[in-house]
Amino acid sequence: MNDLEQDLRELFQIKSRVPPPTPRPPGLLRRARRRQVGTAFVAVLGGLAILGGAFFGARALVTSHPEVRPALPTAPEGFQSVPLPNVSIAYPEDWSLVADDPERTEDRILQLANLEFGVGWGNCEAGYTLPRGGVMLEVQLGGIQGSVPEWPVPLDVLPGPTRPCGADLVLGASWTASGRAFSATGLVTRDASREDVDLMTRAFESLTFPEVAPQTEEFIGHWSRILDVADSPVGPVVLYVYADLDDVRREEPSHWIGIAGPVGSRLAGASQIGRDPPSGDESITMNLDTWGGVVWGDVSSEANRAQLRTVEGFTFPAKLISLPRSIGVENHQAVWGIVEGETGDRVTTLLYDGQGNVLNDLFPVGARISIATGEDPAGGPWELYLDVTNDGTGLGFAFTDGGGGGGCCLRPLKEDFRLDGWGSGGDEPSNITALASDVIARIVFEGVDGTAIEGGLHPVPDESIGVPQVGLVIVPKDVPLEGDLVAYDADGNEVGREFVGETSEPAGPTPEIDAVWQALRAARDASARYFERESTFTTLSLDALVDLAKGPVTFSTRPEPEAVSVFVTDDRHLAMSSSAITGEEFCIAVEAPDSPNSSFNYRYGSVFAQSYDDCSGGW
Amino acid sequence: MDDASPIRAPGGQLAELYERHAPAAARLAYLLTGDRGLAEDLVQEAFVRVVGRFRHLRVPDAFWVYLRRTIVNLHTSQLRHRRLERAYLDREGRDPVPDVGMPDVGAREELWRAILGLPPRQRAAVVLRFYEDLSERETAEVLGCSTAAAKSLIARAMQSLRARIESESP
8 A cells, every 4th residue: 555545544534533413403304204205105006116316226016917008099190099097098199188096086087188287176176167268078987877888988968057167068978898887077168169179079989998907007196197108118108297295285295207007017106306406317217127117207497308328338219398387396397218128227317408418417337339440551450439438428539559539528410510530649640530410421531732531431320329420531641631521422512621630719700809719718728727737626716827828818806808707617617708898708618527538628608607507609 | 135134214213324324424425525514415415315215225234335325426416516515605604614623734634635626526536445445346336437437536536636745745
């Protein structure tokens, strides 16, 4: 053991002699118990559930029901077909469907309406009145006393003065199916459109009854608003949201997102929606089995795109779904997806914002994924690959017997062609890599000395990255690495051209703006030098920046034209802002690398940003 | 895993779990944050998260393993940055909390300042390796990264610490 290690051990022993934490803070155990009750509730009904992101695990009781695939009615265009425990229904996609627990809702098993439901909505006995234009269908277990016909039956107009929920027209039916009695009520207001009444009737006519009920695992909560349905290798799985009405009676209502698969599938459980929107995927729940599994949970509404990635490196699509406004939870949304194939105990939900920035703190580390291999006469064997790191997936190139490297992180390609980067040095040939859409059929490096070198295009094996192809050009050592990388389509038309080689950054559009840009760039480079020396921005001072700055730059602790103000966001992020004497404001957001293989990321903005996140808009 | 003697985390044993693990958790959290108030916040949040998600713990020691991992994850996550740093800022306006550790002198204090200046994941790696005495593989598991990445974090941290100490030596 060396001296520093010994010093560290001694120091930690001394520093760890902090007094014990304060006796249990008030409410701590109450918080823990409440959370535990929720989990237990899930666990009793759920199958094998792995809860809470990357590192929490819980096993739950397994249902003893044999596996049965629910019977689903065919969904016409604009409809979706959903299995509930006692019945399946095809209904208009933009309507609200609620699965009710008949034991807690006086035998009601579903409510369907052309308007948004609220918590506990539709209780006519409690004085609820349908709004104008509203139509609603309710289906109950049990029926009218006496002999009732077998399903199918029509929904007939009921005579009499009864006007539940203030409906102007009441429809009704009773029937038996699979040996059980059912009844339905259709409520129509005076202003309802004929089209909506027809849609309700079609939904009613689509009702399909299982031979044995329940046909699904249980929906947790006695009022479950359906969000989506998806097919899986074990049958259809339903995603829903509900408010825990037991909690509603307490000071803090709780809201949950749950799933229910076919009975016997062990796909059941719910994940609580936290008070604050999650920053990443920390509120994701997984239910994994040997065939794959379902991943779902609550994420910030900031997320614009999501995908699932297993520890083995496989990716699957994930869907983001807005939560109904009536749930009363803002700035959250649901995410879910199906994983196929057995995986380890961890699936990461990768989240991206509207600009393609990753919201997760950490990516799962995975094995290097080879895109292409080859052999160059001068450089020898080479490999073009994807590097799956904690920071994201980067593109890399290396000569097997020599050097190489890559950057991080790839983002979906929005254009047809983009230069990724180039590498040169040592005795090996240089390499140029570019990202290309399927439109690109040929890629050529045109050197300033007139040399033209053909490159190769290689498909990227991971489609979820959003980069269809990678272009690679290997440039011999004796050819100057300065020229244009040109992309052509299959007809020989030039689609894109990017300069390759050392080049200065562009000048500002006016002398006043150029002065600000130069100052910010000098400050940016000084901050990078500081981080390379200190590995943190936390201790950054203006004096240190002044010492490290190469070029004319004035730093200031208050906004003033052409002086740079620095705002440290955290140990790896800062923003630098300034303004021109003509009033225009600019900023550079700096993200320092978190691993030896990654590099600095800079974002340019046209605001006076005071934090890393605030700097946006480009120059 | 030993299935023979499950213990139950919930119910009346919550208090017992807290009393048993909170001191060690507080020490770890303090070494990660360098701030007693932040450390307490971290421990409480981690405790709620772990307890809330476990109905049965079949191996008593597993609770500490998960609690430790949760503390480290919370420390390195944005949750720490957003929530705990807010809490820290709130506290800044109040009287400072005295550091009740042993008096620090000279080089030891320099080393402590250098550790607190490390990026969170590097700091966590060093604390797990040299305070919790975890192997590189175990450190990687807690940090949720590969063993190679954990080794790299530790190496970079040690390099930074050495450079810092050497630069401040007379």
